[in-house]
Amino acid sequence: MSQPQFRTPKGTHDILPEDNQYMTYIKKAVRHRARQAGFKRIDPPIFENRQIFERGIGEHTDIVEKELFVVSGKQSEDKSEFALRPEFTAGICRSYIENGMQQLPQPVELYAIGPCFRHDRPQKGRYRQFHQFDFEIIGIKDPSLDAQLIHVVTKIFEDLQILDRLKLQINNIGTAENRLAYVAALKDFFIGKERNLPDLDRERLTTNPLRLLDSKEEDTQILLKSAPTLDQFLSDESKVYHSTLLEYLTELGIQFQENKSLVRGLDYYTQTVFEFWDSETGAQNAVGGGGRYDALIELLGGKPTPGTGFAGGMERIIWQMKQAGVKAPHKDQVDVFVAQLGPEAKKSCLRLISELREKGVHTVGALGEASLKSQMRLADKFQVRYALLLGKMEVKGGTIILRDMQAGKQKEIKYDKAVSTIIELLGEKNLDTYTLKDRMGESD
Ligand code: AMP
Numbered sequence: 486m487s488q489p490q491f492r493t494p495k496g497t498h499d500i501l502p503e504d505n506q507y508m509t510y511i512k513k514a515v516r517h518r519a520r521q522a523g524f525k526r527i528d529p530p531i532f533e534n535r536q537i538f539e540r541g542i543g544e545h546t547d548i549v550e551k552e553l554f555v556v557s558g559k560q561s562e563d564k565s566e567f568a569l570r571p572e573f574t575a576g577i578c579r580s581y582i583e584n585g586m587q588q589l590p591q592p593v594e595l596y597a598i599g600p601c602f603r604h605d606r607p608q609k610g611r612y613r614q615f616h617q618f619d620f621e622i623i624g625i626k627d628p629s630l631d632a633q634l635i636h637v638v639t640k641i642f643e644d645l646q647i648l649d650r651l652k653l654q655i656n657n658i659g660t661a662e663n664r665l666a667y668v669a670a671l672k673d674f675f676i677g678k679e680r681n682l683p684d685l686d687r688e689r690l691t692t693n694p695l696r697l698l699d700s701k702e703e704d705t706q707i708l709l710k711s712a713p714t715l716d717q718f719l720s721d722e723s724k725v726y727h728s729t730l731l732e733y734l735t736e737l738g739i740q741f742q743e744n745k746s747l748v749r750g751l752d753y754y755t756q757t758v759f760e761f762w763d764s765e766t767g768a769q770n771a772v773g774g775g776g777r778y779d780a781l782i783e784l785l786g787g788k789p790t791p792g793t794g795f796a797g798g799m800e801r802i803i804w805q806m807k808q809a810g811v812k813a814p815h816k817d818q819v820d821v822f823v824a825q826l827g828p829e830a831k832k833s834c835l836r837l838i839s840e841l842r843e844k845g846v847h848t849v850g851a852l853g854e855a856s857l858k859s860q861m862r863l864a865d866k867f868q869v870r871y872a873l874l875l876g877k878m879e880v881k882g883g884t885i886i887l888r889d890m891q892a893g894k895q896k897e898i899k900y901d902k903a904v905s906t907i908i909e910l911l912g913e914k915n916l917d918t919y920t921l922k923d924r925m926g927e928s929d
Contacts, residue, residue: 494613495607495613496604496605496607496611496612496613496614497612497613497614498612498614502817504803506813506814506815506817507803507806507807507813508616508799508803509813509815510645510813510814510815511618511641511645511799511802511803512598512618514641514644514645515596515598515618515641517644518637518640518641518644519596519620519637521637522594522633522637523594524594524595524596524620524637525594525595525596526595526596526597526598527577527580527595527596527597528597528599529570529573529576529577529579529580529597530570530576531569531570531599531600531602532556532567532568532569532570533567533568533570533575533576533579534566534567534568535553535555535565535566535567535568537575537576537579537785538553538568538570538571538575539553540784540785541574541575541578541752541753541781541784541785542571542572542575542751542752542753543693543751543752543753545692545693545752546693546750546751546752547750548571548572548603548750548751549571550692551604551605552571552603552604552605553568553571553603553604554568554569554571554602554603554604554613555567555568556568556569569601569602570601570602571601571602571603572601572617572619572751572796573597573599573601573617573619573621573794573796574619574621574753574778574781574792574794574796575753575781575785577595577597577619577621577623577794578621578623578778578781578782578785578787578792579785581593581595581623581782581787581790582782582785582786582787586623586624587624587787587788587790589624591623591624591625592622592623592624592625592630593621593622593623593624594620594621594622594623595620595621595623596618596619596620596621597617597618597619598616598617598618598619599616599617600614600615600616601614601615601616601617602614602615603615610769610770610800610801610804612800615798615799615800616798616799616800617796617797617798617799618796618797618799619794619795619796619797620634620637620638620775620794620795620796621792621793621794622634622792622793622794623782623790623791623792624790624791624792625791626777626779626791628726628727628729628730628733628757629733630793631730631733631757631777631793632730632733632734632736632737632739634775634793634794634795635653635734635739635759635795636737636739638761638773638775638795638797639653639739641797642761642772642802645802645805645806645811646806646809646811647772647802647805647806647809647811650763650764650805650808650809651761651762651763651764651772651805652740652742652761652762652763652764653739653740653741653742653759653760653761653762654741654742654743654744654747654759654760654761654762654768655730655731655734655741655742655743655744655747655757655758655759656743656744656745656746656747656748656757656758656759657716657719657723657724657726657727657730657756657757657758658695658715658748658749658754658755658756658758658776659715659718659719659720659723659755659756660720660722660723660755660756660779661755661780662720663715663718663719663720663723664695664715664718664755666718667695667713667715667717667718668694668695670713670718671690671694671695671697671712671713672690672694674712674713675690675708675712678708681704681708682702682704682705682708683702683704683705685700685702686700686702686704686705693752695715695748696748696750697709698715698746698748699746699747699748699768714745715745715748716745723756726756726757727756727757730757731743741759747759747760749774749776753778753780753781753784754776754777754778755776755777755778755779755780756776756777756779757776757777757793758774758775758776758777759774759775759776759795760773760774760775761773761774761797763805770801770804771798771801772797772798772801772802772805773795773796773797773798773801773802774795774796775793775794775795775796776793776794777791777792777793778791778792778793778794779791779792816847816917817847818847818868819847819848819849819867819868819869820846820847820848820869820870820871820907820911821841821846821847821848821849821869821870821871821872821873821907822848822849822850822851822860822863822864822867822869822871822872822873822890823837823838823841823848823849823850823852823872823873823875824850824851824857824860824861824863824864824872824873824874824875825850825852825860825874825875825876826856826857826875826876826877827876827877827880829877829880830875830876830877830879830880831852833875833880833900834850834852834873834875835850835852837873837875837885837900837903837904838850840904841904841907844904844908844916844918845916845917845918846904846907846908846911846916846917847917849867849869851863857874857876860874861874861888864888864890865890869890870889870890870891870910870911871887871888871889871890871907871910872887872888872890873885873886873887873888873903873907874886874888874895875900879897879900883899883900883901884897884898884899884900885897885898885899885900885903886898887903887906887907
């Protein structure tokens with residue numbers, strides 16, 4: 486019986502080396518811009534008590550109602566108390582409370598990068614495991630913080646050369662009280678009109694009426710044309726907050742589009758909400774979004790604490806970069822291939838390979854038993870710049886053959902000079918060395 490061919494679970498994918506070059510590039514931009522703006526890295530666990538998401542994001546949101554990846558602790562238990570994180574904000578706010586971060590100087594600025602999980606129907610750009618980078622500014626409420634957050638994100642998109650493919654959509658959905666009043670008015674408006682709504686939206690009218698605003702259903706949108714609008718219910722405080730934020734964005738040279746139907750799918754937002762849309766296809770290809778969540782920390786059991794945040798979807802950003810023809814710079818090229826023949830040569834080569842790598846030369850050695858000729862063919866396939874060949878004769882003579890693969894020329898040099906010759910040819914500045922100082926704070 487043949488073995489089954491295993492595949493990645495539906496909605497998941499391997500991040501193969503090519504895409505990892507993009508991932509690394511994005512992470513570098515994120516870390517760099519985060520450091521510039523005083524954000525510190527946090528890594529909340531990948532799974533949390535499911536109530537954190539249910540309470541925080543809201544029980545009647547798509548993310549919780551349909552997409553939460555629930556996991557049980559033990560195989561024998563079927564109580565499912567945990568869920569894989571569908572996003573970062575709720576977990577980071579839990580951490581803020583749990584670790585007493587209100588004692589720190591405020592605002593507390595945190596960022597995170599990692600996988601998130603939503604049990605969505607997989608389709609292009611929509612996966613069950615995907616990656617986000619996330620920024621949170623917690624502890625102070627001021628439109629200048631929303632503006633700074635948006636500015637940091639804009640800079641990252643600029644670094645990744647996709648900013649001109651995106652449109653920033655922005656709205657203010659008011660305080661919790663403003664929204665309560667609006668939702669009541671919206672429900673009133675739909676009394677007697679329910680049967681004209683498509684099934685999903687009729688259900689939303691009872692569970693999460695605000696979601697009607699960004700409904701894709703034409704019938705709903707037609708009805709909404711004569712419905713009360715959210716901005717009629719915004720308090721003066723919300724209006725001033727919004728107009729001040731827009732002034733700050735203008736001051737920072739950030740282009741935006743006001744979008745009165747942008748509500749975002751999560752319950753915890755108050756006031757500012759924003760998304761970066763693909764300029765041509767719009768909401769369905771949003772590369773990221775965020776907003777203010779002044780009630781969330783209290784909802785999770787903390788003292789009332791305001792916050793604002795943003796999450797970017799890395800797979801969608803990579804897609805945008807590829808569309809824009811952006812190549813992720815990388816350091817994955819192999820510089821040297823070491824080939825050998827005979828047991829003595831093999832031993833010397835192991836040492837040589839180790840020495841080259843120590844010096845920062847990317848070195849591959851296929852130390853099998855293949856002929857020198859087939860090892861050379863392999864070197865060609867690895868697209869290396871140079872090959873070093875050590876056969877029985879060379880071991881005896883204390884020499885080694887250096888082959889320039891591009892020029893197709895080779896010469897015999899002293900074995901002891903192999904490393905220094907390679908370094909000279911590649912140039913010191915092209916060696917892949919690092920000191921611990923460079924690497925500090927550069928976790929994955
Ligand atoms: P959200 O807070 O739901 O708007 O998510 C923020 C960003 O994460 C979105 O703009 C997408 O770029 C990305 N994202 C959300 N859900 C998925 C998914 N299922 N697959 C891929 N990317 C996603």
